[in-house]
Amino acid sequence: MSKFKNGFFLFFIFLILYLPIFYLVYYSFSSGNNIAKFENFSWQHYLNLFADRRLIGIVLNTILIALISATIATTIGTFGAIYLNDLTRPWAKNLTLTLNNILIVSPDVIIGASFLILYSAIKLHLGFWSVLISHIAFSVPIVVLMVLPKLKELTHSYIDAAYDLGASSQQVLTRVILPFISSGIFSGFFMALTYSLDDFAVTFFVTGNGFSTLSVEIYAMARRGISLEINALTGIIFFVISIAMVFYYFVLQRNKKQKRIN
Amino acid sequence: MAKFKHFLVAAPYYLWIGLFVILPIGLIFIYSFHDLNGHFTLNNYLNFFKNQTYLLMAFNSLCFAIIITFISLIVAYPIAWIISKFQNSRDFLILLVIMPMWINLLLKTYAFIGIFSRNGTLNNLLASLGLGRHQFLFTDIAFILVAVYDQLPFMILPIYNSVITINHSLINASFDLGASKTQTFWRIIVPLTLPGIKSGVQAIFIPSLSLFMITRLIGGNRVITLGTAIEEHFLSTMNWGMGSTIGVILIIAMILIMLLTKESK
Amino acid sequence: MTGKTIVELKNINVIIDDLQILKNISFELETGKFYTMLGPSGSGKTTILKVIAGFSQPTSGEVFFNGKKINQLPPNKRKINTIFQDYALFPNLNLFENVAFGLRLQHKHNSEISDRVSQILDLVQLNGLEKRSVEELSGGQRQRVAIARSLVLNPKMLLLDEPLSALDAKLRKKMQYELRNLQQRLGITFLFITHDQEEALAMSDFIFVINNGEILQSGTPVDIYDEPINHFVADFIGQSNIIDGTMVRDFVVKFVGKTFECSDAGMRHNEPVEVVLRPEDLDITEVKKGKLTVKVKSQIFRGDYYEIIAYDEDHNKWLIQSTNPVKDGAIVGINFDPEDIHVMRFGEKEQEFDARLETYED
Numbered sequence: 084m085s086k087f088k089n090g091f092f093l094f095f096i097f098l099i100l101y102l103p104i105f106y107l108v109y110y111s112f113s114s115g116n117n118i119a120k121f122e123n124f125s126w127q128h129y130l131n132l133f134a135d136r137r138l139i140g141i142v143l144n145t146i147l148i149a150l151i152s153a154t155i156a157t158t159i160g161t162f163g164a165i166y167l168n169d170l171t172r173p174w175a176k177n178l179t180l181t182l183n184n185i186l187i188v189s190p191d192v193i194i195g196a197s198f199l200i201l202y203s204a205i206k207l208h209l210g211f212w213s214v215l216i217s218h219i220a221f222s223v224p225i226v227v228l229m230v231l232p233k234l235k236e237l238t239h240s241y242i243d244a245a246y247d248l249g250a251s252s253q254q255v256l257t258r259v260i261l262p263f264i265s266s267g268i269f270s271g272f273f274m275a276l277t278y279s280l281d282d283f284a285v286t287f288f289v290t291g292n293g294f295s296t297l298s299v300e301i302y303a304m305a306r307r308g309i310s311l312e313i314n315a316l317t318g319i320i321f322f323v324i325s326i327a328m329v330f331y332y333f334v335l336q337r338n339k340k341q342k343r344i345n
Numbered sequence: 346m347a348k349f350k351h352f353l354v355a356a357p358y359y360l361w362i363g364l365f366v367i368l369p370i371g372l373i374f375i376y377s378f379h380d381l382n383g384h385f386t387l388n389n390y391l392n393f394f395k396n397q398t399y400l401l402m403a404f405n406s407l408c409f410a411i412i413i414t415f416i417s418l419i420v421a422y423p424i425a426w427i428i429s430k431f432q433n434s435r436d437f438l439i440l441l442v443i444m445p446m447w448i449n450l451l452l453k454t455y456a457f458i459g460i461f462s463r464n465g466t467l468n469n470l471l472a473s474l475g476l477g478r479h480q481f482l483f484t485d486i487a488f489i490l491v492a493v494y495d496q497l498p499f500m501i502l503p504i505y506n507s508v509i510t511i512n513h514s515l516i517n518a519s520f521d522l523g524a525s526k527t528q529t530f531w532r533i534i535v536p537l538t539l540p541g542i543k544s545g546v547q548a549i550f551i552p553s554l555s556l557f558m559i560t561r562l563i564g565g566n567r568v569i570t571l572g573t574a575i576e577e578h579f580l581s582t583m584n585w586g587m588g589s590t591i592g593v594i595l596i597i598a599m600i601l602i603m604l605l606t607k608e609s610k
Numbered sequence: 611m612t613g614k615t616i617v618e619l620k621n622i623n624v625i626i627d628d629l630q631i632l633k634n635i636s637f638e639l640e641t642g643k644f645y646t647m648l649g650p651s652g653s654g655k656t657t658i659l660k661v662i663a664g665f666s667q668p669t670s671g672e673v674f675f676n677g678k679k680i681n682q683l684p685p686n687k688r689k690i691n692t693i694f695q696d697y698a699l700f701p702n703l704n705l706f707e708n709v710a711f712g713l714r715l716q717h718k719h720n721s722e723i724s725d726r727v728s729q730i731l732d733l734v735q736l737n738g739l740e741k742r743s744v745e746e747l748s749g750g751q752r753q754r755v756a757i758a759r760s761l762v763l764n765p766k767m768l769l770l771d772e773p774l775s776a777l778d779a780k781l782r783k784k785m786q787y788e789l790r791n792l793q794q795r796l797g798i799t800f801l802f803i804t805h806d807q808e809e810a811l812a813m814s815d816f817i818f819v820i821n822n823g824e825i826l827q828s829g830t831p832v833d834i835y836d837e838p839i840n841h842f843v844a845d846f847i848g849q850s851n852i853i854d855g856t857m858v859r860d861f862v863v864k865f866v867g868k869t870f871e872c873s874d875a876g877m878r879h880n881e882p883v884e885v886v887l888r889p890e891d892l893d894i895t896e897v898k899k900g901k902l903t904v905k906v907k908s909q910i911f912r913g914d915y916y917e918i919i920a921y922d923e924d925h926n927k928w929l930i931q932s933t934n935p936v937k938d939g940a941i942v943g944i945n946f947d948p949e950d951i952h953v954m955r956f957g958e959k960e961q962e963f964d965a966r967l968e969t970y971e972d
Contacts, residue, residue, distance in 0.1 A: 089427045093438065096424055100445055100497070103456030106466070110459070118459035118466075163358025182362050185370070188547065188603060190555035192575045193592050197369030199579060200376055200589070220365035223358070283451055283558055288579065301451040305458060305562055317452050324447045332440055339436075517665050518698035520685040522712035522759065532711075536702035 108321055111314035118311070128315040135312060138300070142316070144211075145280065145297040152218035153275035159219070160226025160275075161268050165260065167227065168234040183224045194221055195288025202289060209291030217289045218279045225278060226271035233267030234260075370596070376589035389590035399574075403594065406570040409485075410553035413492045417549050418542065420493070421500035425541075428501075429508045439505060446498050454562050457491045458482065461563070483565030491563045492556060500545035507541030508534075543606040551599050571595050615677075616641045616767055616799050617662060617690075622671035624657055624823075631657045633823045635671070639767075639801065644793050646802045648810040649820035650846070655803050658820070659769045662801065663692045676766075691760035693770040697752045699744040699759075706740035708755055712763045730762045733792075749777050750785065757792070767799040774809065786813055807847045811835060819843050827960055839963050840954055844886045851892075851928050855885040855953070860970070863953050866902055866924050874953040876966040884954045889917070889929040891950035894936060900943015904928050906936050920944075 110118050114125035132138065167183070170176040186194060198217050207213055237260065245259045261268070283298035290299060301313060380386040393399045428438045445453070460466050461481035468478045481487050511534065519529040535542075555572035571591055578588030617639040624632040632654050639645055647655040660666035661673060664685035673680050680688060699708050706727060707714075713723045731737040734754040744752065753773055760768055770789075774782045790813045793800045804810055810817050811831040818828045827839040838844035844852055855865030860875035865885050877883065897903050904920035918930040920942070928944065936942060958966075 086430075089430060093424070093427055097441055099494075100442070103453045103460065103494070104445060104448055106460060107452065107456045117464075120469075159357045159361055162354040163361070166352065166355030166358065179362070182366050185366050188551060188599060190551055190572065190595060190599065192555045192557060192572045193373070193595060193599075194369075196575055196579050196585075196588060196592055197373045198365070200372045200585065201364075201369050204372065220361065223361050223365075227358075277447070281446075281450060287558075288576075298449055298451045301449070301455055302558060302562070305451070305455045313452070313455065317448070317456075320448060320452070324444060328440055328444050328447075332437060335436060512696065512698065514694045514696055514698040515700060517663075517685070518692070518694055518700075519711075520665075521663060521692045522763065523686045523715050524711075525686055528715055532715075533700060533702070536700075539702075 104317065104321055107314045107317040110311060111318040113311065116311065118314070128311040129318070132312045132315045132319075138312060138316070141295050141297055141300050144294070148211075148215055148218055148296060149276050149279035152215055152222055152279050153272050156219045156222035156275045157226050157268060157272040160223045160271060161230050161261075161264070163223070164227045164230040164234060165256075168231060183227050185224075186221050187224050187228070191282070191284030192288075195285040198285065199288045209289060210294040213289045213291070214286050214294060214296065217285050218282065221282070221285060222275035222278050225274045226268075229271035229274055230264055230267040233264040237263050373589045373592050373596075376585050377593045379586040379589075381584055381586065386586070389587050392587065393590055393594065399591075402569050402574060403571060405568075406554055406572075407598075409489065409492075409568070409570060410550050413489055413496070413553045414546055414550045416489065416493050417497055417500040418545065421497055421504055421545065422542075425501050425505035425508050428505060435509075439502075442498050442501050442505075450495055451558070453495060454491060454559055457487070457494075457563060461487050482563065483567055485564070485568060488560065488564035488568050492553060492559050495559065496549045496552065499548040503544040503548065504538060504541040507538040511537050547602065547606050550602055554598060555595055614641045615639070616675065617801075618672075618674040619658070619661070620672040620674070622658075622661060622668045622673070624654075624661065624666060625669045631823050632661070632668070635823075635825060637818065637825065637828065639799055641766075641799055642797045643815045644790065644800045644802065644813060646804060646810040646814035646817045647820060648804060648807060648817050648847075650805055653821045654823040655805075655820050656771055657823075659692070659771055659801065659803055663690055663769055664688050689765055690767045690769060691763060691765040693753070693756045693760060693768065693773045695771045695773065695775065697756040697773070699747075699752055699755055701744060703744070704740070705736065705742045705744060705747065705755055708744060709758045709762055711759060726762055727758075730758045733761070734758045750781050753777070753785065761796070765798065767801065768793075770800060770802045772803055772805070774804070775806075782809075789813065811847070819846065821846075825960070827963075837952055837967075838886060838954065839958060839960060840956075841884055844884075844952075844954065849889050849929055851887045851889065851926075853885045853887070853926050855883050857881045857883045857953060863951060866922050866926060868901070870901065870951060871948040872951040872953060873949045874951070875970040877953070877955060881955065884956070886952040886954060887946060887950060889931045890915075891946050892928070892930045893945045894918070894930060894932050894934070895943045895945050897941060897943040900945050902928075902944050904942060904944055906938055906940045906942060908938065909935060911935075 110121060111128050112124050112126070113121045114127055115122035163183075167176065167179050170179065194217075198213075198220070202209060202213050207216075241259055241263070242255055245255045250258065281298070282296075283302065286296050287299050287302065290296070295303075297316075304310060304313060377389055378385055378387065380388060393403075424442075428435050428442070431438060458465075462468070463478065463480070463482070465482075467481060472478055515533060515537070516529060519533045524532065554570065555575070556570060557572035557576045560568050560570055560573045571594070575588050575591050575595070578584045578591065615638045618637070620636050622632055622635040623630065635658060647658055649655045657666060661668050664680070664683060668681070675683075675688065675690070700711065703711065709727045709730060710723050713726060718726075727740075728737060731740070734757055736751065736754050736758065739747070739751070744755065747755065756773070757768075773789075774785055777785060786809060789800070789802075802810075802813065814831055816828065817831055817834055819826045819834060821842055827834055827843050834843065835848055838847060838850075841852055844850045853865045855863050857874075857877045857880065858864050858869055859879050860877075861872055863870055863872045863874070863883065863885060902922055904922045906918055906920045909916050909918045912931075915931045915933055916935050918932055918936060920928045920930060922928060930944060955963075
């Protein structure tokens, strides 16, 4: 009985949680030009979206920035985490960890504003490079935090065993440490990707004329007036994410089952 | 492994700490003592503490952040708790909570503009019910609502994670020793999920102090927070000194929150 | 105080997801006794405890406490306390507050709480550690906190769910004595759950042997050890040699091709049966003097005796305990007394078993 009540409550919550998304997707199929009234079913806005080379370019920019920044941040962060984990003096470890976490807890405006000061001090032109560097910068600490717990699980006896069996220090790194922490590296990369795709405030501060990511573009559009192309874009994003989530869920379930069998 | 090899591979990481953690904070601190012409001054700080508008704005910002965080907590706790009760489907349910986080924040906020605007869906609905049209967009309530909506998953997830680690025999033990359901909740469950509550509060309170996108789009120019003030000083009036001063105040507030919600060991 | 029934279970069935966890369980527990529920993991023994404590509702059947039906009573209203397998100490409270937990719920005065807690901490020898966090305590100390936390509420009965299983062997032995002592001093009923037969034999007044949700046999440790009802009980409790045989007539049983005098009766003529001989009842002798002849396969020195594995001509395996070693591969005789032989019928239920015993024992 209470299970039924709980189920109803959750249903209601999820309805609210998804309402704005469904709302946007619903109007993406309207032939009208505004979000107030649904006219006839139409693919018109999707066609407009694909024809809008500027908007498509911005979407591609956003994805490109996310992929490059996540890859570089994952590399820097992984090696940073390995070094950090090996620090023996507690104060050095704590200090590094505290400095690492500053950007995670800092509000976006502070990161954006301080990076803006930095770039103007070194006279870096605001545009693609300033955005890319900023995205790398705020993704590094989250990678470190994702990799660190995995490194803690890697006890010293594994590494000693590898040396004992004749591995060189390079082989220990590539054959023992990196494979062992690969799930942490992967989730770090994934989080960096999320951070980058979702960022608005930092990009807003450090981007210049002529370069824009999706978030910044939507912000500009929302202030100017609304185009239903954005709704069509939401529809596509929602579709892609739904498929990714379903896929992820089945992988998760299969892994769980396998664990149970073993 | 030889240490020096490690240091070489970690060099980019330490370079990152130097360039993007220490240097920017140092710069913001230095700029906060600069006036518009780049000369040293204490006026920014004097201005902040003497000028009613700045103090009022800081106070406003604080109130909004407290309200947003509190509502998020009250709503998120039962959600996290109930999801954890569905033993078989909770992985799926928590995925449903995560999924909206993947839709760009701007898109969701933009949806609310459509829902709340003068000719928007909500007003159409009210008008068709004969309740007339009302102003929703650019009100405090709309701002709080959207801020809570956008940040709710960041409260649900850490609480959920601490709820599912509660050993069920602790709850049974509490009943066994004579506690009622309410007593068990306040004396056992809340203290045990406190780490989750704290990280949820951290994840919401600090960003709420400095929101400026939702503030601008949903709150209009009526709601002014520390975030909007910084944005304005940096990107509109170009008074980086004053913007940095507000930034330093925000950093201090952030450190206070971190200390308050620190894991006590 | 002893003799009065405190808890009674009547025809308890528990079915979860179409799985019958408990099958028609009925028994009575008397005040002041130490009971043990003994069975392998998954046998349903913990479910019985949960039904008594109130954490699980029986699908059918009744639970009585002091003569009153308590099926509907929630666990926080039952005057029964549980010691959980993992002790379930509250990590957010220190040792003192863990013990004081139940008293605080009753809104007792601070002075009364500190009096009663320190009294109970004296009893379990934990005084001086009040301020410790429970995470700093050793396994044995945690267990004592769990016991103190329950005892401070003056329960009529304590349910203990495998509380010794997390402790090392030496500490476990020590705690067996301590628990037994405590129970006798306080005179309250203990229902102890375990899968460790040695523990059950050492501590209990009365044992229930349970498997697959059914009580197979109940009785004093000596009864169960000497007269196991079936193959499962004989095998589960102590070590035993279980051999197929035939009951020729009352007090005569045939196995390994020979007939032997025994002390069992009440079965059909020539009924197929199983015969139990405990390894410590077997003596090694010369072949001529032995009742059976076996060939020694291997032996292990166990400290106070040698454990010998040997095979007879029918290839039955025999486990023998002997104070003296023998040669590997030696052919020896084994000897035993008629009363060392215990004969078990196939599929006999406890009631039938008891009734049969009545017909020929005095």
